[in-house]
Amino acid sequence: MGRLAEPRWVRNLLIGVTLLFLGSFLLLPLVVVFTEALRNGLAAYLASFSEPDALAAIRLTLLAAGIAVPVNCVFGLAASWAIAKFEFPGKAVLISLIDLPFAISPVISGMVYVLVFGLQGWLGPWLAEREMRIIFAVPGVVLATMFVTLPYVARELIPLMQEQGIEEEEAAAVLGASGWQTFRRVTLPNVKWALLYGVILCNARAMGEFGAVSVVSGHIRGLTNTMPLHIEILYNEYNFVAAFAVASLLALLALVTLAAKSVVERRMRQEEAQ
């Protein structure tokens, strides 16, 4: 607004520093990913995706996200509904427990799964008897993904639902609506943008998760590698073009997430302003 009295050079310096930082730490790596991926031309870039191991990694990532996101959606809705609309003992504990995956290192959460489900773990012998594999297999990858993404949906919904209260639900009940009708026609439409926002963040994290998945996956090519794990392997084998090609997919996902996030944020603001 020109109200601040700072001289022009201070302003330019601040803007310059910010842009330099963003450029070198965010923009430059992004550019590097795409240039490295396309170093040997478009044909080589595309060829990296037709490789069976790469395809398997993409498929597993989609599967893990495809399970983790809906499950966390249901959990997030159930948890936030319970927290916002009812009073029950242990509520405060539940709220802080939901944040646990944020607080601990993903590697630790992976380790916990190994300790519980691994061959030497608590449930290991029982699972081995029934020839069920969780660790170093697809179920482990899915479980680890679910664990690290658990808070995203609930975190978005809880404050919104608490703010909205239960009056509309009561109004619906008095008008003769069943619990399901109330949920579908009143509660869900009232939180839809926050839910979508949570889903977008949850999905981005699910597809990009490295630490927890790395511990439980066992890095079996074509079987238990997700995209981030596959990228690491390719990179360690000096297969830079293929590594950056797969990485560019994740980078694209990030850009799409950013765009979707800002659209949803705008809608949420509009709804709030109403």
Place this chain on the structure above:
Amino acid sequence: MSIELRHIWRTFGHFIALQDVNLEVRSGELMALLGPSGSGKTTLLRIIAGLETPDPVPGSAVLFRDQDVSSRNAAERQVGFVFQHYALFRNMTVFENVAFGLRVQPRKSRLSKDAIRARVYELLKLVHLEDLAQRYPSQLSGGQRQRVALARALAIQPQVLLLDEPFGALDAKVRQGLRTWLRKLHDELHVTTVLVTHDQEEALEVADRIVVMNRGQIEQVGTPDEVFHHPATEFTMEFLGSVNLFRGRIESGKAVFGPLVVDRPARLATDGAAARLFVRPHDLEINTAPNGKPSLRARILRIQSAGALVKVDLLCETGEQVNVHITHERFREMNLSPDAHVYLSMRQGKVFVEDYCI
């Protein structure tokens, strides 16, 4: 449809919201639950609606037309409820809000699409909102939201209409208009209606009968005239309209308040018992000279002459500060001014004798 409440108790932790409330609402009447905040009136209304459950006390029951509905939940009671803050569905238009109760009916008893449409427009016409059917609640004024809430509640053809502080959040002018309109509407529809309010004027103006509530108990039930002119308790007297209070004692069967003596106290009481005299501002008379009646000397503190009546604040010789309402005519006659010394006499008052415990 008549409503009957028997032995209703409701406690929240250590707080007793309702204490053995028994009440009968007659079919077709408009009853007001009047009381200060925390008196339990809203809790009682929510218990009638099924939004709140009374404590399981032997003999406790909620009856609609002599049928116990205690075990029915809110969705099954078919009541119309208007919430204090309207609780309109924010993601739905006015039309959809009013149609909601009709659309969630089980398929068997649900009206056809066209019938629902017709019914919604009929209701919107009743509340004068047919032009705003496609608006969202956020685009409406407070008074309009209130009317949408009422139309929505009426859509399911309720046996009972329950209104929780229906005009509480509106400004004075809109409130007055809606009050008159609600009374007219009730006279047309004759739905048994219970209205919760903390505004005594509202209750006196709108209701057929008033239930005065205090601390989870009913103080008095009666017509507006009865509760205003014949208050059964001190609380009712004080809560309904402004009053002046004089403290005194019972002496040889009479209640004595300085020079003012009341011959027959409301209750026989022992000599020496503390007594309290309540006099409405319009039941005190100001005279510039003694007029023969027992009177108190007082000094005028303040005069407020804007309004239908002139309001005069006075300090009595006995130390009480009182408020008196006189007509403009009388005010001009006497030519009163602040600091003038005058004589106060009483047309009528109500004496309460304190419970005398030994």
